[in-house]
Amino acid sequence: MKGEVAADHVIVASGSSDALSMCFGALCDDGDNILLPAPFFAHYDTICSYYNIQTRFYHCNHEKDWEIDFDHLRSLVDGRTKAILMNNPSNPCGSNFSRQHIADLIRVCEELHLPLIADEIYAGLVFSGETFTSVADFDTPVPLFVVSGLSKRFNVPGYRFGWVVVVDRDGYGAKLLKRGAKNGHPYSDAQLALATCCRECP
Template sequence: MLHSCNNLQLQTKMGIENGSTLKKKWGFRLNRETNMGADITIRGVRYMLMSKLNKSDTRPVLPLAHGDPSAFACFRTTQVAEDALVDSIRSGNFNGYGPGVGILPARRAVAEYLSQDLPTKLSEDDVFLTVGCAHAIQTILTVLANPNANILLPKPGFPYYEAVAKSCHLEVRHFDLLPEKDWEVDLDAVEALADENTVAMVIINPGNPCGNIFTHQHLEKVAKTAKKLGILVISDEVYDHLAFGKNPFVPMGTFGSITPVITLGSISKRWIVPGWRLGWLAINDPNGILKEHGIIDCIAGHISLSCDPPTFIQGAIPDILGKTKEDFFLKIISIIKDNANSCYEGLADVPGVVCPSKPEGSMFVMAKLDLSVFEDIKDDLDFCLKLAKEESVIILPGITVGLKNWLRITFAIEPSALEDGIKRLKAFCERHSIKA
């Protein structure tokens, strides 16, 4: 022991004499799991595309990749929502901490809002308020992430689910959405993928990224398949009621008596206020299966450990949900529908870009790339990088949402900007085509 100490003292002395110091062994370590999946998020890919813009191009950048129309004047939220928020702040009643699950009047208002379209009414105890829909996704996936558990996600889908699942060690298995059937769920694939460790399947309706609306009949088949497999359905309905085609929006909670359904939503899209970060997680389970298995208590426990939405926004929710007039919604739907038609028709004239079906909901359309048309385009990511650099148009490569050599395009922007974006896209494709 003495010999070891003498050696250490000698090494230390030699290090000082040589003008160097011994390297300190720090105690902290990188938690690599916190960065798992960050590269596949829409924000991450958008940031990469934005970095490729040509700064000498004086034309405005056209954002056809991100579903946030709030930047455009034609999509401004209703004055009812703005007044409700101001009144909430000025009341002085919502400056303190709120309960983790959400303020009671706000939860009751969300329950009433959702119950308008459901056969079984929800109570405030069925609703948990979250910091946007993203927080709701984090909550339910974390609660379900038991050892060896797996979850079934749609392909294409919203990549945030996969990123969160990876971060909490929840195995992901993908089932296809079928473009030839208006992006219906491949239920045969769902049954083939599921096993005794499958906990849930996710659907997104209205569809992101496909712009589809599931029919009542198809949703019932989804519920019956989930019941057969003994799993719950997580229904992402953040674009609820943004439907403008042949199929009306039907909430998955309609089939909660068949299989347990957890509905995720927010005011972000329908009210055009994504930055307000007010969402919810709602339980549609009249048979009490989730309560019996402790899922409800676990959700409440997890939410109590995380952050909750600002209380002044919660205070405004009863008026926002209860007093917004139908004409506001009709105006927004009218703009989005016209844009969807213009986008679909415009893309029909773009060489190498093919839309399998006309969008009927949400704010997006999926278009397939025919790489054989192009002379120097390797794949969808290469396409989007070059498009950003040459035309200052940002479109999301399909690989981000699970479909290689596809594109996800948003049409929820100013109509004139959309028209300009399609023109630039067409010019780009013509310039890179083999015929050119």
């Protein structure tokens, strides 16, 4: 991770879906819109419906390993667009973006002055010979909300333990941090298990 991340910029949640809900609710007001990939994980739409957030779907090109069509993405932006969401590695496509493609996406976010929510719940789960790259590995003024959890990589979906890492030079994530402090309460056994893993696992 390129940037320094303070402990209070890591917000725990009751699973990655809860972490995503924190991000959507913090960044968007009623009637705002968010840009989502198509094809997409269906629960994104459920969260947006709960907050009355309009969903706008940008194309991903199946002939280019599901890379984002940046021209189409740009065409969806208006004054009420509040964030772009990227899911990498992708569910349902199974794609794993190259480092260059992620760098290109971050440049587009900088150009559009939009924060990036990175759903990285499948981080590290890639085919042999491939390398996973996190958005947090880039130095950028764009606020990054990096979402992950225990369920996929550690095969413990019932633990319902997720988190958001806020990588943000200018304090844009303060609203999210305040919301997370009120609502992020995964159960204590999961917190203890994660703390033990961090101390004892290589």
